[in-house]
Amino acid sequence: MLWAHATAADDYLQATLLIHEVSYMPSIIYATQAPEEFVDQAVSKSDWYPLLEKIGAESSPMLDGEDSFPAWQYALEAHAPNAVVGKLFRGDRKSAEDGSGDPHIAYLNNSSVALVAHELGRLGREYFDDILQKSGSKNDIWLFESLSDFLTQAADQGTSIFVLWGD
Numbered sequence: 001m002l003w004a005h006a007t008a009a010d011d012y013l014q015a016t017l018l019i020h021e022v023s024y025m026p027s028i029i030y031a032t033q034a035p036e037e038f039v040d041q042a043v044s045k046s047d048w049y050p051l052l053e054k055i056g057a058e059s060s061p062m063l064d065g066e067d068s069f070p071a072w073q074y075a076l077e078a079h080a081p082n083a084v085v086g087k088l089f090r091g092d093r094k095s096a097e098d099g100s101g102d103p104h105i106a107y108l109n110n111s112s113v114a115l116v117a118h119e120l121g122r123l124g125r126e127y128f129d130d131i132l133q134k135s136g137s138k139n140d141i142w143l144f145e146s147l148s149d150f151l152t153q154a155a156d157q158g159t160s161i162f163v164l165w166g167d
Contacts, residue, residue: 045095045102052105052162063150069165071137072128079131084119087112088163106163110154113161117151120144 039051065072069089076086091106108116120128129141154161 039093039107043096044098045100045105046098048095048105061150061153063146065143065147065165068137068140068143069163070167071132071135071140072143073165075128075131075135075137075140079134083123085116085123085128087116089165091163103164103166107160108163109160110158113151113159114155117148117155120148120151 073086073089076083076089080086087108089104089106092109092112093107095102095105125141125144128144129138132138132141151161
């Protein structure tokens with residue numbers, strides 16, 4: 001594991017970010033008040049890493065989804081393709097595929113974080129347990145409460161999030 005630590009690089013962006021690197025890289029990480037126009041400059045996966053570095057890495061709230069994010073992504077795409085919660089993996093901005101094998105990166109602004117958090121709560125654990133079971137990933141429901149709590153707190157604090165996950 002690699003824990004990077006630095007401070008925000010720009011006066012207009014008082015952000016902190018925790019980068020948690022493991023072989024499968026399925027972590028949600030969030031930055032405070034990251035303006036969308038700052039994120040607009042990232043296109044390919046290789047563009048996102050300098051952006052994340054420029055924001056700086058700090059010990060800020062993070063949720064480690066271990067290896068469950070691909071299962072959640074698959075279940076949502078297969079059984080609830082229009083679900084608001086799927087925005088976790090579609091993002092407001094998302095890294096383009098570049099064949100590098102690097103983790104996917106999605107950025108959600110605070111409005112989207114609040115929308116996803118609300119939808120998790122509205123649909124409830126049983127809904128996600130059902131679609132995960134239909135996808136053969138019933139054990140990945142363990143993430144529901146932590147994900148819901150994390151996104152609700154991020155929404156309440158007015159933060160945006162970055163989602164990183166591998167295949």
